[in-house]
Amino acid sequence: MATVKLVDENSLDPIVQRVFRDIKATKKIDQVPDFWRALASDPSHLELVWTHLKNVMQPGKLDMLTKEIIALAVSATNGCRYCINSHTAAVQRLGLDNEGLGEVMSVVGLFNMTNKLADGYQVEPDVFPEAR
Amino acid sequence: MATVKLVDENSLDPIVQRVFRDIKATKKIDQVPDFWRALASDPSHLELVWTHLKNVMQPGKLDMLTKEIIALAVSATNGCRYCINSHTAAVQRLGLDNEGLGEVMSVVGLFNMTNKLADGYQVEPDVFPEAR
Amino acid sequence: MATVKLVDENSLDPIVQRVFRDIKATKKIDQVPDFWRALASDPSHLELVWTHLKNVMQPGKLDMLTKEIIALAVSATNGCRYCINSHTAAVQRLGLDNEGLGEVMSVVGLFNMTNKLADGYQVEPDVFPEAR
Amino acid sequence: MATVKLVDENSLDPIVQRVFRDIKATKKIDQVPDFWRALASDPSHLELVWTHLKNVMQPGKLDMLTKEIIALAVSATNGCRYCINSHTAAVQRLGLDNEGLGEVMSVVGLFNMTNKLADGYQVEPDVFPEAR
Amino acid sequence: MATVKLVDENSLDPIVQRVFRDIKATKKIDQVPDFWRALASDPSHLELVWTHLKNVMQPGKLDMLTKEIIALAVSATNGCRYCINSHTAAVQRLGLDNEGLGEVMSVVGLFNMTNKLADGYQVEPDVFPEAR
Amino acid sequence: MATVKLVDENSLDPIVQRVFRDIKATKKIDQVPDFWRALASDPSHLELVWTHLKNVMQPGKLDMLTKEIIALAVSATNGCRYCINSHTAAVQRLGLDNEGLGEVMSVVGLFNMTNKLADGYQVEPDVFPEAR
Numbered sequence: 001m002a003t004v005k006l007v008d009e010n011s012l013d014p015i016v017q018r019v020f021r022d023i024k025a026t027k028k029i030d031q032v033p034d035f036w037r038a039l040a041s042d043p044s045h046l047e048l049v050w051t052h053l054k055n056v057m058q059p060g061k062l063d064m065l066t067k068e069i070i071a072l073a074v075s076a077t078n079g080c081r082y083c084i085n086s087h088t089a090a091v092q093r094l095g096l097d098n099e100g101l102g103e104v105m106s107v108v109g110l111f112n113m114t115n116k117l118a119d120g121y122q123v124e125p126d127v128f129p130e131a132r
Numbered sequence: 133m134a135t136v137k138l139v140d141e142n143s144l145d146p147i148v149q150r151v152f153r154d155i156k157a158t159k160k161i162d163q164v165p166d167f168w169r170a171l172a173s174d175p176s177h178l179e180l181v182w183t184h185l186k187n188v189m190q191p192g193k194l195d196m197l198t199k200e201i202i203a204l205a206v207s208a209t210n211g212c213r214y215c216i217n218s219h220t221a222a223v224q225r226l227g228l229d230n231e232g233l234g235e236v237m238s239v240v241g242l243f244n245m246t247n248k249l250a251d252g253y254q255v256e257p258d259v260f261p262e263a264r
Numbered sequence: 265m266a267t268v269k270l271v272d273e274n275s276l277d278p279i280v281q282r283v284f285r286d287i288k289a290t291k292k293i294d295q296v297p298d299f300w301r302a303l304a305s306d307p308s309h310l311e312l313v314w315t316h317l318k319n320v321m322q323p324g325k326l327d328m329l330t331k332e333i334i335a336l337a338v339s340a341t342n343g344c345r346y347c348i349n350s351h352t353a354a355v356q357r358l359g360l361d362n363e364g365l366g367e368v369m370s371v372v373g374l375f376n377m378t379n380k381l382a383d384g385y386q387v388e389p390d391v392f393p394e395a396r
Numbered sequence: 397m398a399t400v401k402l403v404d405e406n407s408l409d410p411i412v413q414r415v416f417r418d419i420k421a422t423k424k425i426d427q428v429p430d431f432w433r434a435l436a437s438d439p440s441h442l443e444l445v446w447t448h449l450k451n452v453m454q455p456g457k458l459d460m461l462t463k464e465i466i467a468l469a470v471s472a473t474n475g476c477r478y479c480i481n482s483h484t485a486a487v488q489r490l491g492l493d494n495e496g497l498g499e500v501m502s503v504v505g506l507f508n509m510t511n512k513l514a515d516g517y518q519v520e521p522d523v524f525p526e527a528r
Numbered sequence: 529m530a531t532v533k534l535v536d537e538n539s540l541d542p543i544v545q546r547v548f549r550d551i552k553a554t555k556k557i558d559q560v561p562d563f564w565r566a567l568a569s570d571p572s573h574l575e576l577v578w579t580h581l582k583n584v585m586q587p588g589k590l591d592m593l594t595k596e597i598i599a600l601a602v603s604a605t606n607g608c609r610y611c612i613n614s615h616t617a618a619v620q621r622l623g624l625d626n627e628g629l630g631e632v633m634s635v636v637g638l639f640n641m642t643n644k645l646a647d648g649y650q651v652e653p654d655v656f657p658e659a660r
Numbered sequence: 661m662a663t664v665k666l667v668d669e670n671s672l673d674p675i676v677q678r679v680f681r682d683i684k685a686t687k688k689i690d691q692v693p694d695f696w697r698a699l700a701s702d703p704s705h706l707e708l709v710w711t712h713l714k715n716v717m718q719p720g721k722l723d724m725l726t727k728e729i730i731a732l733a734v735s736a737t738n739g740c741r742y743c744i745n746s747h748t749a750a751v752q753r754l755g756l757d758n759e760g761l762g763e764v765m766s767v768v769g770l771f772n773m774t775n776k777l778a779d780g781y782q783v784e785p786d787v788f789p790e791a792r
Binding site: 001002003004033034035038039049052053056057060061062066067069070071073074075077078080081082083085086087096097099100103104106107108110111112113114115116117118119120121122123124125126 | 133134135136165166167170171181184185188189192193194198199201202203205206207209210212213214215217218219228229231232235236238239240242243244245246247248249250251252253254255256257258
Binding site: 072076077079081084085088105108109110112113114115116117119120121122 | 732736737739741744745748765768769770772773774775776777779780781782
């Protein structure tokens with residue numbers, strides 16, 4: 001259970017109102033996800049995080065699917081329940097099928113293994129370009 | 133400094149020879165990266181990890197750049213020095229420029245933040261589809 | 265569900281009895297939190313951890329609220345459910361309101377982001393004093 | 397060594413110029429820390445992170461020392477070299493002496509231990525208020 | 529709830545059939561653990577991970593109990609719910625009693641503390657042999 | 661470089677003297693490892709951590725090699741440089757050869773992979789005993 005009271009979707013706080021409206025419009029959804037309702041317990045922080053996310057999560061050199069795949073890889077590596085659920089749904093909505101999701105997980109799993117092996121043996125970074 | 137002696141490129145161990153040759157051929161490089169030379173202190177483990185990596189790191193639903201981007205996102209989240217260096221070089225070789233790298237980092241940074249906020253407030257996973 | 269049987273509050277083990285009594289007296293509570301009941305499955309470890317915690321968690325250069333805030337920051341960074349709940353309750357009991365809790369989380373989130381950016385770009389520690 | 401070229405302090409990029417000037421003015425320092433020079437390889441990301449940090453890192457319910465202590469606790473928990481150095485220097489500049497720093501570390505160490513014990517035994521969050 | 533549909537024990541996929549049969553025979557169990565049923569949503573990845581695990585998890589220089597204890601130590605350090613439950617059951621089946629489990633946890637907890645202290649003070653690795 | 665001045669081996673502080681002497685006698689070494697010299701900047705914390713470690717690190721249900729192997733597994737999972745070096749040296753002194761070290765790493769690597777896969781697919785803990 002969340003450690004703060006989730007703020008009502010119809011909050012009267014003007015910052016919360018503005019941000020919630022923008023979240024729903026930007027994401028084309030009808031309900032505000034609970035993550036944002038928890039952050040709204042501190043309205044100025046809500047606005048700061050939402051502004052940051054909105055700036056980062058738009059197509060650039062990387063398309064939206066790639067960005068959501070990175071988000072899922074980070075969340076799986078951190079073991080964040082809420083985030084894994086949320087970003088799995090996002091990559092699926094953006095068209096990744098089960099086989100594609102399996103590939104994401106296979107890469108995430110593999111490099112979590114090699115990361116620990118490189119650290120576990122304390123291998124120094126390669127200095128010759130071809131070997132990096 | 134590595135905690136095990138890095139195995140010489142010209143090792144006489146038949147498993148090590150076979151795997152080192154395959155690494156150089158597959159990656160089109162002239163020198164065996166130090167990660168593999170460290171693993172070679174246990175030849176059967178070397179072969180197991182290389183076989184695993186070779187299977188996962190081929191184009192499928194995801195292309196190679198996307199897979200290397202995931203590898204970099206995992207490595208940055210774990211703070212693995214060797215791996216960050218190695219996978220940064222890999223994404224650059226596959227054509228990602230500085231702006232693209234900046235986008236990868238911006239997404240990695242952002243979701244490491246939101247992961248901790250979702251955990252820090254103990255937000256339960258959303259149950260309505262639109263909110264995931 | 266805990267992987268060990270939680271030890272009864274009225275355990276007859278003399279070490280457990282002594283530690284449980286001290287926990288309730290020190291924390292001014294009527295029930296032993298489940299964390300300590302799980303540790304009690306190994307009484308000598310229970311005593312060791314409790315003694316350690318009792319020594320560290322007293323006012324010194326830092327007051328108790330600051331110490332509990334650190335505990336919460338560590339727990340949120342690690343994503344430890346039990347601990348986040350427990351230390352959130354502690355900081356609230358010590359007087360931190362929702363806005364203060366929001367500030368803790370905003371700082372925890374921010375530096376989890378910058379940590380991964382510093383690692384992700386492999387930035388070397390600054391050497392000029394002013395820049396640290 | 398950083399994986400991107402650190403941007404020169406006298407960069408001609410207008411965003412970089414503006415942000416670097418603000419960093420030096422806000423922090424009252426003469427040189428731009430290398431973290432920001434690395435981020436500047438992607439100017440819009442530099443601005444986004446700096447704006448976020450500037451908003452969070454001002455006195456509120458929590459004073460600046462407490463906020464830097466949280467930053468240090470997060471960085472030590474994550475094992476981020478650059479960040480540990482940077483935030484240790486910051487808490488020292490804000491007046492924390494060696495004994496105070498020792499207390500921060502003692503609390504960070506302690507709760508990293510109890511976090512893993514609570515997780516390791518899979519203890520469920522306490523439900524009675526007094527026990528949290 | 530798992531983010532993918534768990535594959536039925538009686539799946540008609542030939543790879544899944546073969547791997548599920550081998551899991552049950554090797555582990556001498558009647559039901560396929562849910563971990564493997566989730567992986568089976570990507571049959572080739574299922575086979576790759578199972579082959580890897582089967583190779584690593586056999587007696588060698590280390591006996592099976594020591595290997596499962598390492599698995600539990602890793603899982604507790606990562607806070608992985610599924611894995612902690614699974615490997616706790618495994619060490620118990622292999623004969624570790626509650627006191628032994630308490631010792632595992634006491635060592636896991638202790639070194640998670642000292643890890644963060646060594647990182648938190650940025651202590652350089654010892655160079656004199658006796659001190660390591 | 662350590663963030664605190666390492667305390668001299670011949671410190672005049674009575675607590676530091678007593679603990680340093682005990683460390684050398686207990687570990688049968690001539691020099692105090694730098695970890696303890698860093699902790700000594702806060703003598704009471706030094707004593708607390710040393711007492712804790714001395715209590716945990718003695719033979720019980722588990723022998724010393726198994727305990728040091730756990731310490732190494734935890735340190736590799738956390739990526740703690742100082743600790744990986746220190747505990748690798750310890751397991752080698754206790755007789756583990758390169759092949760044995762390779763087995764430790766193979767198990768550490770494997771379960772860091774499966775941990776992330778179990779989390780990444782959000783697999784719920786098994787409830788039937790045989791499947792754990």
